[in-house]
Amino acid sequence: xxxxxxxxxxxxxxxxxxxxxxxxxxxxxxxxxxxxxxxxxxxxxxxxxxxxxxxxxxxxxxxxxxxxxxxxxxxxxxxxxxxxxxxxxxxxxxxxxxxxxxxxxxxxxxxxxxxxxxxxxxxxxxxxxxxxxxxxxxxxxxxxxxxxxxxxxxxxxxxxxxxxxxxxxxxxxxxxxxxxxxxxxxxxxxxxxxxxxxxxxxxxxxxxxxxxxxxxxxxxxxxxxxxxxxxxxxxxxxxxxxxxxxxxxxxxxxxxxxxxxxxxxxxxxxxxxxxxxxxxxxxxxxxxxxxxxxxxxxxxxxxxxxxxxxxxxxxxxxxxxxxxxxxxxxxxxxxxxxxxxxxxxxxxxxxxxxxxxxxxxxxxxxxxxxxxxxxxxxxxxxxxxxxxxxxxxxxxxxxxxxxxxxxxxxxxxxxxxxxxxxxxxxxxxxxxxxxxxxxxxxxxxxxxxxxxxxxxxxxxxxxxxxxxxxxxxxxxxxxxxxxxxxxxxxxxxxxxxxxxxxxxxxxxxxxxxxxxxxxxxxxxxxxxxxxxxxxxxxxxxxxxxxxxxxxxxxxxxxxxxxxxxxxxxxxxxxxxxxxxxxxxxxxxxxxxxxxxxxxxxxxxxxxxxxxxxxxxxxxxxxxxxxxxxxxxxxxxxxxxxxxxxxxxxxxxxxxxxxxxxxxxxxxxxxxxxxxxxxxxxxxxxxxxxxxxxxxxxxxxxxxxxxxxxxxxxxxxxxxxxxxxxxxxxxxxxxxxxxxxxxxxxxxxxxxxxxxxxxxxxxxxxxxxxxxxxxxxxxxxxxxxxxxxxxxxxxxxxxxxxxxxxxxxxxxxx
Amino acid sequence: xxxxxxxxxxxxxxxxxxxxxxxxxxxxxxxxxxxxxxxxxxxxxxxxxxxxxxxxxxxxxxxxxxxxxxxxxxxxxxxxxxxxxxxxxxxxxxxxxxxxxxxxxxxxxxxxxxxxxxxxxxxxxxxxxxxxxxxxxxxxxxxxxxxxxxxxxxxxxxxxxxxxxxxxxxxxxxxxxxxxxxxx
Numbered sequence: 001x002x003x004x005x006x007x008x009x010x011x012x013x014x015x016x017x018x019x020x021x022x023x024x025x026x027x028x029x030x031x032x033x034x035x036x037x038x039x040x041x042x043x044x045x046x047x048x049x050x051x052x053x054x055x056x057x058x059x060x061x062x063x064x065x066x067x068x069x070x071x072x073x074x075x076x077x078x079x080x081x082x083x084x085x086x087x088x089x090x091x092x093x094x095x096x097x098x099x100x101x102x103x104x105x106x107x108x109x110x111x112x113x114x115x116x117x118x119x120x121x122x123x124x125x126x127x128x129x130x131x132x133x134x135x136x137x138x139x140x141x142x143x144x145x146x147x148x149x150x151x152x153x154x155x156x157x158x159x160x161x162x163x164x165x166x167x168x169x170x171x172x173x174x175x176x177x178x179x180x181x182x183x184x185x186x187x188x189x190x191x192x193x194x195x196x197x198x199x200x201x202x203x204x205x206x207x208x209x210x211x212x213x214x215x216x217x218x219x220x221x222x223x224x225x226x227x228x229x230x231x232x233x234x235x236x237x238x239x240x241x242x243x244x245x246x247x248x249x250x251x252x253x254x255x256x257x258x259x260x261x262x263x264x265x266x267x268x269x270x271x272x273x274x275x276x277x278x279x280x281x282x283x284x285x286x287x288x289x290x291x292x293x294x295x296x297x298x299x300x301x302x303x304x305x306x307x308x309x310x311x312x313x314x315x316x317x318x319x320x321x322x323x324x325x326x327x328x329x330x331x332x333x334x335x336x337x338x339x340x341x342x343x344x345x346x347x348x349x350x351x352x353x354x355x356x357x358x359x360x361x362x363x364x365x366x367x368x369x370x371x372x373x374x375x376x377x378x379x380x381x382x383x384x385x386x387x388x389x390x391x392x393x394x395x396x397x398x399x400x401x402x403x404x405x406x407x408x409x410x411x412x413x414x415x416x417x418x419x420x421x422x423x424x425x426x427x428x429x430x431x432x433x434x435x436x437x438x439x440x441x442x443x444x445x446x447x448x449x450x451x452x453x454x455x456x457x458x459x460x461x462x463x464x465x466x467x468x469x470x471x472x473x474x475x476x477x478x479x480x481x482x483x484x485x486x487x488x489x490x491x492x493x494x495x496x497x498x499x500x501x502x503x504x505x506x507x508x509x510x511x512x513x514x515x516x517x518x519x520x521x522x523x524x525x526x527x528x529x530x531x532x533x534x535x536x537x538x539x540x541x542x543x544x545x546x547x548x549x550x551x552x553x554x555x556x557x558x559x560x561x562x563x564x565x566x567x568x569x570x571x572x573x574x575x576x577x578x579x580x581x582x583x584x585x586x587x588x589x590x591x592x593x594x595x596x597x598x599x600x601x602x603x604x605x606x607x608x609x610x611x612x613x614x615x616x617x618x619x620x621x622x623x624x625x626x627x628x629x630x631x632x633x634x635x636x637x638x639x640x641x642x643x644x645x646x647x648x649x650x651x652x653x654x655x656x657x658x659x660x661x662x663x664x665x666x667x668x669x670x671x672x673x674x675x676x677x678x679x680x681x682x683x684x685x686x687x688x689x690x691x692x693x694x695x696x697x698x699x700x701x702x703x704x705x706x707x708x709x710x711x712x713x714x715x716x717x718x719x720x721x722x723x724x725x726x727x728x729x730x731x732x733x734x735x736x737x738x739x740x741x742x743x744x745x746x747x748x749x750x751x752x753x754x755x756x757x758x759x760x761x762x763x764x765x766x767x768x769x770x771x772x773x774x775x776x777x778x779x780x781x782x783x784x785x786x787x788x789x790x791x792x793x794x795x796x797x798x799x800x801x802x803x804x805x806x807x808x809x810x811x812x813x
Numbered sequence: 814x815x816x817x818x819x820x821x822x823x824x825x826x827x828x829x830x831x832x833x834x835x836x837x838x839x840x841x842x843x844x845x846x847x848x849x850x851x852x853x854x855x856x857x858x859x860x861x862x863x864x865x866x867x868x869x870x871x872x873x874x875x876x877x878x879x880x881x882x883x884x885x886x887x888x889x890x891x892x893x894x895x896x897x898x899x900x901x902x903x904x905x906x907x908x909x910x911x912x913x914x915x916x917x918x919x920x921x922x923x924x925x926x927x928x929x930x931x932x933x934x935x936x937x938x939x940x941x942x943x944x945x946x947x948x949x950x951x952x953x954x955x956x957x958x959x960x961x962x963x964x965x966x967x968x969x970x971x972x973x974x975x976x977x978x979x980x981x982x983x984x985x986x987x988x989x990x991x992x993x994x995x996x997x
Contacts (some may be wrong), residue, residue, distance in 0.1 A: 026920055033928030034916040036862015036902035043861035133847065210866045210966050211931040212876055261864070261929025262966050295867040495844030510967045570892065701923045704969030732964065734870035740957040740970040769969070 010404040012549060014585060016569070021760075023325070024697040025529050027515040038259040041229045046288035049216070050079055053135035053291070055125040056300065060153070060725020062113060062372040066145040071125060077128065077134040079285055081128040082277060086594055090245060097237075097269070099339035103176040103366075105807045107167050109373070110340045112274045115116075117146060118166060118335035120726055121300025123273040128281045128289055140235065151370045151725045152454035155307060155332045164789040166335055167370035175337045176366040180348060180351060182424040183359035185315075188324025190317030196396040200794040202384045202774065204307045204332065204719040205712065207377045208737055209509070211261020212293035213302055215274045217282035219641035227254045227277055231261065233268040235635075236505050239539045241271050242279060250543075257537035258806055264709070266303040268549040269339055269375040273301075290370035299730035304719060305377035307332035307341060310349070310388035314361075318681070320400050320407040323388065324359040327351050327388060331381075332374060333366045339375035342364060342428055346480070347381030349427045353389045354476050354663055355411040360425065370725045376549065378709050379770040382479060390475040390775035391794055393781070405777070407449055408476055411533045412440040423617075427659055429483045429549070436662040437753045441621035443477065443687045446749055447665050454621050456669060464787055469674060470682075473666040473780025475772035480659035481764025482555025482757075483689075489561030491521060491568040493648040495613040496622070498592060499607025500525060500532045502564075505545015506558040511553060511766060512698040517561050519762065520613035521693055526589030527605060544653070551662070551764025554694060556654055559758040563652035571648050575608050612649045614639030624678050630679040642708035660755040662763035664688040666707075666772045668744070670780035677800035679715055679781070681744035688768060689751040692761035699765045700748050706769020708743045714740060714777035718797050789813075831895040834851035835860070835905035844891045851875045853891035854901060861933050862932045866964070873963030876933040882886040883940035883962075900930035905939065913938050914983040915976070926967030934963050938977050942984055949981035 034040060069081040069476045084091045091114060097108045127144050129135035150164035157163055158173045167172055189195065214231040226248060232238050235255040243253045260267065274291040282289040293301065309332050315324035331344040341364075348362045392522035397407040413420050413435065422433040456472055463470035490503040502521055506513060535541050545557070573584040576594035580587070580601060588595050610622045618624040640646060669683040686703060693699045716736040718727040729735045734801035736742075755763025774796040782793050782805065790806040797798075828843040835858060844853060855878070863886055866874030870888040877886045878900040898906045905913045912920065915938050925931040941959055942948060948956060956977050957970070965973060 027923070029928070030920040030925060031912065033931055034912060035906055036932050036934065038862070038928045040861075040864070042855070042865075045859070062823045097821070131843070132852075159983075203967065209964055210872065210927065210964065257929060261866075264966065295872075388945060470867075486983060509944070510925075512926070594881060697923050699967055701926055701972060704971040705926065705967045706969070707968035709966070731869055733869065737964055737966070739961040739964060741961040742968050745953060745974075746971060747971070751990075782914050 001367070010656050011515060011802065015135055016523055016589065017055065018065050018523050020522045020529050021694055023517055023695065025695055027512050028518060028530050029512065029514045036368070038232070038771045039215050040211055041231050041624055042215055042290065042292045044229050046290065046589050047366055047803055048220060050128050050285065050286040051132040051290050052126055052128050052274070053132060053139045054273070054279060055139045055142045055144065056297065057113065057120055057122040057146065058116055058123055059148050059306050060120050061151045061164070062117050062146040063149060063294065064113060064117065064144065065147050068126065068142070068143040069125060071141040072145065075129070075134060075138040078127060078138045079132040080128045080281060081138065081142070082112065082281070082420050082465060082783045083124070084112045087112060087280060087542060089278060093248065094338060095269060095795065096340060097338060098175065098342060100341050102178040103340060104782060105167070105175050105336065107170065107175065107336050107368070109336045111276050112537040121297070123370055126277045128285065152484070153371060153721045153723065153725050155330050155367045155369055155370050156309060159330065159365065159369055166370050170368060170778040171309045173368040174365050175333055176341050178341065178348070179362065179363040180425050181361050182422045185324045185326055185359045185361035188359035189315040189326070189687050192323055193318045194316045194400060195313060195787040196316070196392060196399055197311065197313040198389055198392050198395050198792065198794055199309065199311050200388045201309045202306050202387055202796055204304050205377065205717045206302065206304050206719060207264035209262030209264055209267065212295060212298040213272055213274060214292045215278040216288065216290040217279040218288040219283040219286065225252050225254060225258065226279055226579065227281065229256045229258055230275060231267060232257050232270060233263045233283045233507050233509065233549060234270055235537055236543055236545055237506060238275060238546055239543070240368070242276070245276060246279065252614050254540040260308060260350055260507060260509040263378065263548065265305070266375060266550065267378060269303050270545055271721040289584065290651050292670045295728055296734060299735065300727055303377070304334060304372045305374050305715065308347060308384040308386065310384065312388045312391050312392045314396050316400070318400065318411050319663035320396065320402045320640050322355055322357050322396070322411050325352055326358050328364045328636050331363045331364055331366045332369050332687060333371060334373040336369045336373040338373060341377055343381040347385040349433050350382045350385040350390060352422065352482070353386065354413060355477050356413050357411070360422065366802055367655065371721055377769050378706065380550070380767065382477065382767065383710065383713060384770045386475060386477045386771050387774045387796060390772070391661055391778060394779050395792065405444065409441065409444055412444065413438070414441065425664060427480050429659050431658045434658055434712040435478065436755050436757050438689060439751055440662065440751050443473070443665050443689060443751055445666055446751070447474070447685060447687045450747065451667055465740060467674065469672040469784040470722045470786025471670070471780045471782065471786070472667060473776045473778065473783060474665065475775035476665040477772040478661050478663040479551065479768055479771060481551035481662050482514060482656050482660045483550045483552050484556065484656045484657040485546065487546060487557040487560045488542070488555060488651060488653045489562065489564040490542060490649065490651040491564040493568065493572070493605060493609040494607045495647055496606065498604055500527055502532060502534045502561055503542035504536050504561060505542055506557050508548065511702065512695065513553060516554060516593065516695045516698055517558060520558060521565040524569045525605065527592045531592065551766040551768065554762045555558060555758060555764050556656060558694065558762055559654035559760055562760050564650045567650035567652060568648055571650065572605070572608055575612050576603060579603055579608065579611060609648055625654055654758065655791045657757055660691065660757050660763045662690040662765065662768055664768055664772070666776045668780045670777065670778045670784055672781060672803060677803040679805060681771060684744040684746045686748045687751065688748060690765040690768065691755045691763035692752055693750065694760070694762060696750065702765045703769040704746055706766055708738055708771055709747055710770040710773025711743050712738050714774040714796055715798050749783050816817050831892055833894045833896065834898045836900060846890065846892050848891045849887055850889040850891050850894060851886040854886060855940035860903055864929050864932055865930055866930065871964070873937060873995050874892055874930045874933040876936040877964065878936060878940055880944070882918045883937050884958060886905065887976065905935060913939070915942065915980040918976040918983065922972045922976035922979055924972040930963060930965045934965065934973060935959070945954065945980065946985050949978065949985045
């Protein structure tokens with residue numbers, strides 16, 4: 001793994017050495033998880049807990065003509081059967097979380113269907129029973145009669161006149177539409193010497209976290225507190241929704257995201273039916289209630305993403321300089337649009353990628369189809385935009401007879417052009433797209449070097465002579481990361497043990513916050529990384545903040561925590577200086593203690609923390625020196641003066657001025673088997689830049705996981721809806737999520753161009769790996785099969801059958 | 814000895830008696846015939862380290878050892894286990910609480926992120942290395958094939974492949990060390 005750095009962010013004079021920050025530190029969270037001591041929702045032991053199960057629609061679009069729960073209620077062990085008729089105020093359309101003026105026909109679903117169903121999997125009834133087995137028995141005894149209505153699951157046909165409507169009052173099935181302009185695309189197309197237009201399609205997939213959705217709730221009638229454990233990326237948001245839906249004070253609702261078994265986007269959406277019905281049942285029944293979604297339900301309940309059809313057109317000079325871009329696309333939002341236009345908006349604003357392209361016109365329509373609702377999944381529209389743009393760049397290169405690397409080189413934004421603004425393209429933070437920093441040219445050059453292109457071309461020539469299909473594909477992407485509005489960080493040094501507690505408003509689903517955030521703090525306070533304890537995902541502990549999404553945790557929370565740690569450091573230095581009677585500048589914090597430079601004198605952090613807190617009781621030796629009567633007190637006034645506070649506890653917030661743009665370029669050398677049409681990725685090379693890396697091991701883990709999802713989307717994973725709206729492959733048997741055998745070894749190289757937008761110089765990394773993979777694989781296979789003269793590969797996922805058909809079609813021409 | 818009745822709380826549900834060894838401890842139980850082994854381990858014995866990812870035998874998160882071999886606890890009924898020996902992730906650490914070579918390697922190589930699939934992977938890889946210590950010499954491709962019974966959505970498998978190799982090497986080195994005759 002290679003690593004190159006641009007200039008470091010400026011360090012203050014008294015800044016501590018960066019020992020942990022930037023190092024490959026093993027994770028604090030691992031020993032617990034490796035011992036089977038993780039605490040996921042279903043692992044929380046709740047005395048007297050009862051269990052829920054849903055009746056779900058097996059019809060895509062239909063009218064409920066009869067629903068009878070009598071038999072289910074008679075099953076021994078059943079405590080309650082809920083339908084829309086007995087859930088009181090919850091029988092309402094759930095919030096549209098992110099409104100936008102372009103959403104002319106926003107529709108959201110009810111927790112339990114009333115009158116109509118809109119997709120296979122929609123919840124109709126919720127049974128609570130003594131255990132999951134009995135609950136499922138009872139579900140099977142609910143009798144429901146649904147009269148099917150006509151459906152159209154094909155998005156292009158769904159917008160045509162006369163197509164069946166998902167919502168009768170939404171003409172053309174259009175939920176939202178938006179046109180954005182940057183520069184003057186019409187003039188650019190007028191002036192251009194060459195136009196290239198292609199139509200690309202990306203099909204539907206799912207985040208498929210290993211832990212499905214899960215909710216548990218307990219109502220305490222004594223304190224009036226509702227505690228909800230939920231596998232969510234947004235506990236603070238869910239708390240807001242629950243206190244508002246149930247009309248409870250916020251401090252009476254505590255939402256805890258304990259260990260969460262993967263998120264990948266779908267768990268940022270809330271509230272799912274289980275997230276409101278489990279708390280309702282817990283409050284009504286006076287017993288803890290749990291609902292653990294199973295995999296077959298997850299496929300038809302948790303949000304999907306990806307289906308988009310783009311018609312993208314590039315306007316270029318003969319030399320391959322792209323001067324204009326037009327893109328018109330349809331975005332499938334499923335049966336509802338609860339998360340607003342996020343996916344389509346992010347796709348539309350990523351459409352010009354790393355290229356200068358000064359004139360852009362991009363238009364999208366969000367289309368209702370009678371399918372599972374769509375909300376962001378790792379990449380959030382970027383993989384689709386990247387696929388459209390990069391396949392178009394390849395096509396332009398071919399039409400103009402320019403090498404694929406060369407045409408990209410000619411269009412990349414140069415280092416001295418940053419910040420590079422696309423006035424008129426409004427990103428998901430409500431601000432114009434502004435790329436903050438990067439070394440795009442260097443990244444491409446590094447990739448070319450690592451690939452050893454001359455050697456590859458020679459090998460490809462030999463392979464072709466032997467009748468083998470060997471090809472090279474590449475894709476360059478950018479990713480707007482680190483969206484606001486803000487996050488907070490609180491740092492507290494425990495007054496007894498000297499251990500450092502850190503809180504923020506996020507959750508983690510595997511990203512290693514307990515380590516990377518701890519590294520930032522450990523450097524400021526001179527303590528070991530495993531003496532910094534990061535607690536997040538619990539509104540009872542910390543409830544200022546937003547959530548984990550959009551590759552933002554390190555950028556936004558990391559910056560807030562860093563700022564809080566800097567303040568805590570100042571306070572420690574001040575107290576230690578008083579105690580040691582030296583100047584704060586002479587003190588260094590190291591190995592959990594404050595020492596006077598050049599001497600052997602040190603005071604442990606625990607002692608400093610204890611002294612910082614004036615005490616009445618001398619419960620141990622350390623406490624004795626902090627009591628108000630101890631000789632150490634100055635005796636010239638009260639122990640706390642002015643606006644000072646006890647202890648060492650600091651809190652800071654970080655609010656990004658706008659998104660920070662990470663980027664990277666991937667290439668693959670692929671071979672297609674001429675008999676089985678199976679795909680073999682012989683090399684997968686990555687150049688990646690997410691600014692300053694706090695823990696390169698974790699960054700690489702994020703990239704590798706992203707690429708694996710991307711491989712799924714490129715060649716394996718496709719949710720297949722039948723014409724009647726039934727999801728054909730709702731299981732891991734038929735939805736082909738990659739195993740280790742389908743994911744290549746990845747060679748990773750890093751550039752580190754810090755962002756000027758935050759104090760730690762970091763950009764986001766969570767989604768990066770996924771974005772370019774479909775384009776890389778399609779480009780590589782296109783190159784491999786070029787001798788066969790196959791048609792363009794503009795639709796993913798590909799698979800052996802598609803390639804077989806493409807070759808057969810080419811040969812029959 | 815752990816002994817109790819684990820029956821469905823619905824009274825007319827029949828139960829069967831089983832007697833087995835779990836993580837070295839004898840367990841006697843009276844269980845509903847339809848109770849899955851995964852639920853028996855998790856909810857009746859409190860061994861929640863075994864996770865359930867798909868309930869149809871594909872993802873491997875629920876992998877445990879039954880009589881020394883890796884098996885899917887979500888596809889096994891508790892009543893099938895009469896007389897069997899079961900080992901779960903909770904039993905992997907050493908008597909002194911130290912991580913096993915496989916656990917240690919997963920930590921060193923960043924072979925886990927969210928941790929949900931991890932117990933299943935640990936049990937699969939432990940069984941693999943018990944059966945075939947020569948994995949240390951296998952190619953990456955072979956290792957990938959040998960661990961292709963478990964799904965992971967987080968890591969992209971890179972760290973898991975590396976961890977499997979490191980654990981194989983550690984175990985082999987320890988074995989070689991033990992085999993060296995001690996001199997005078």
